[in-house]
Amino acid sequence: MRRLIVLRPEPGATQTVSNARQRGLDVVAIPLFGIEPVAWEVPDISHFDALLLTSANAVLYGGANLEALKSLPVYAVGAATAEAAREAGFDIAMAGDSGVDELLSKIDRGMKLLHICGEHRRTPADPLQAIRPITVYRSRERLSPEISAAEGAVVLVHSPRAATVFRKMLDAANFNCASVAVAAISPAAADAAGSGWESVDVAECPSDDALLALAERLCNKLGT
Numbered sequence: 001m002r003r004l005i006v007l008r009p010e011p012g013a014t015q016t017v018s019n020a021r022q023r024g025l026d027v028v029a030i031p032l033f034g035i036e037p038v039a040w041e042v043p044d045i046s047h048f049d050a051l052l053l054t055s056a057n058a059v060l061y062g063g064a065n066l067e068a069l070k071s072l073p074v075y076a077v078g079a080a081t082a083e084a085a086r087e088a089g090f091d092i093a094m095a096g097d098s099g100v101d102e103l104l105s106k107i108d109r110g111m112k113l114l115h116i117c118g119e120h121r122r123t124p125a126d127p128l129q130a131i132r133p134i135t136v137y138r139s140r141e142r143l144s145p146e147i148s149a150a151e152g153a154v155v156l157v158h159s160p161r162a163a164t165v166f167r168k169m170l171d172a173a174n175f176n177c178a179s180v181a182v183a184a185i186s187p188a189a190a191d192a193a194g195s196g197w198e199s200v201d202v203a204e205c206p207s208d209d210a211l212l213a214l215a216e217r218l219c220n221k222l223g224t
């Protein structure tokens with residue numbers, strides 16, 4: 001069985017590692033980023049119909065200002081995001097499990113959504129809603145994370161930015177990328193990883209569960 005490497009930052013890394021171990025995988029976390037809050041101001045919420053959440057980090061790092069938003073129903077991407085919002089006292093109108101575009105396709109046209117989010121985010125493709133993003137946290141690259149464990153491993157790539165940063169680190173270290181199999185959460189993340197890997201595969205849908213299912217197949221297949 002091949003080793004699995006998780007690159008995503010905490011607290012997501014711990015949850016992904018736990019889920020991977022439940023699948024019987026040999027897994028190591030090498031978070032590429034550290035999360036920190038960003039100062040932000042609460043807008044006039046009377047201008048919005050609902051709150052859009054695409055990461056649990058928006059709730060975990062949003063701070064005391066979140067209290068002013070709790071009258072807005074929440075549309076959340078992913079079960080973990082919905083659960084974090086629920087635990088923080090928000091009412092969940094809908095939770096999607098296949099990315100922000102799939103969730104937005106199920107929300108009424110013309111709704112005004114307040115999106116509290118990270119500094120680095122993917123812009124939804126052709127949304128039918130009016131979306132105003134507000135940055136409440138950022139992820140900073142960690143200095144010189146130990147990447148030697150990635151040799152001969154399957155690596156989970158949760159975002160295009162993670163793919164780009166990871167590849168930059170490997171190239172700077174003259175690392176043998178041809179020994180690494182990439183499991184990407186989306187085509188965009190796979191494209192950002194570039195070429196020269198042992199293999200690059202994309203999850204069936206952009207969710208952590210689908211990505212881990214792909215990783216499990218790769219760890220067992222490539223390890224034989």
